[in-house]
Amino acid sequence: MFKTLALVFITNLTFAQIFVGVRGGVTGSTMTKFALLEKYTPDFKLLPAPTGAIFAEINLSDRFSIQPELAFTQKGFTIQESFDVGGDNALGINIPLGGKVSLKNNHLELPILAKIKLGDPDAVHAYIMVGPSVGYLFGSRAVISILNIFPIRTSLGTGLFHRAEFSGVVALGYEIPFNNGKFFMEGRYQHGISRVLDVPIFQLPVRNQTVGFSAGVSFALNTRVKRV
Template sequence: MRTIFKTLALLLFTHLTFAQRIQLGARGGASWSTMTKFDLIENITPTFRLMPSGTGAIFADFAITDKFSVRPELAYIQKGFLVKESLSMGGADFLGINIPVGGTLAFKTNYYEIPVLAKFKLGNPNAPHAYLLAGPSVGYMGNAKAVIKVLGIFPISPSVSTDFFHRFEFSGVGGLGVDFPVGNGNIFIEGRYQHGFSRVLDIPMIQLPVRNRSLGVSAGFSFPIGYRE
């Protein structure tokens, strides 16, 4: 019986100690994305501009040491680009979408991602401090859509076939942030850059080197599981 109590006490102590080194959290903010440029058709080479959108995630932060932790996330981000130039006479066709004369295009894809990031704290972890983030991310494209404005006035939202795309994407994430300890938890702000390594488009017989690029700024909070003294 004494052995059983000792075992249960050890398990409880281990659980509480380890739990104090796990934090759960959430973040949300804005992102700006684009794709690497390519020639659409012979006479149309528009500039891909940054498209503003939103992003958010929930995460767990597993502390390995006082200054190093691993943060897996479940994230949502919208990627794409803007084409603001008016197109040439006769319009154009892009990924099965007819773009009218004088139309501008916002092209959007919705991704659900799992980044696994290493977090390196700079400075005293018990005071406001900066940190670095870096690691890989795997994403799945849920759907795609386009918003076209004719002469900058009339919005049109044609459907976009996902047959043109690779649904899975592998990318790298790097970031810099600042943690502000508040009680047992933290609030933070951070900036990120995400670099896509996988090709976005899947067009037969054409290997277009089109990849996602995005910048993001977000704020969030985290809190520990268990209790701290």
């Protein structure tokens, strides 16, 4: 049974149309808070950041495909206060009058998404994507601004956070086919499944949340084969 399924899958890949492409855009991210942290920290506001990815889209049928990606995503949050937030708060960061602090965690991610096309795939159409993503944290820093100027960048290392992150992704977009390729625009939401903070003893339920908008282009590597 397993050999039969594997043979069917390999056969589909052999005759599948494959696109490769790039996308770029912006994201806004924050972290979830729990009751204890909610009491001692200011509000987390969305952190705006750039994002980009390269990907391959493997069409298994006219309307269904698998899309693995290699993406860069920056996650974190922003705190902006009009009063002094002392260093004894839960974050341990002193935010002066009119100051702002942004936590910026840099991730390389590998989403593997199932894509369903809605409408005629040869005309302008919508699509939805859903699937898991695994990420790797490779850098973390805090940027502190006084009166929104004079930014001070402080490296935090990665010891406060789990390096690996598992999350779920859902996206909705539009594609515009042309010649041997297609242009697309999409919005996506990503929710962390694994915990972010690596704190001894306590397993704090803090997770990343990210929304984003991106646009891109992809090109076919081979000609679509019509299945009989």
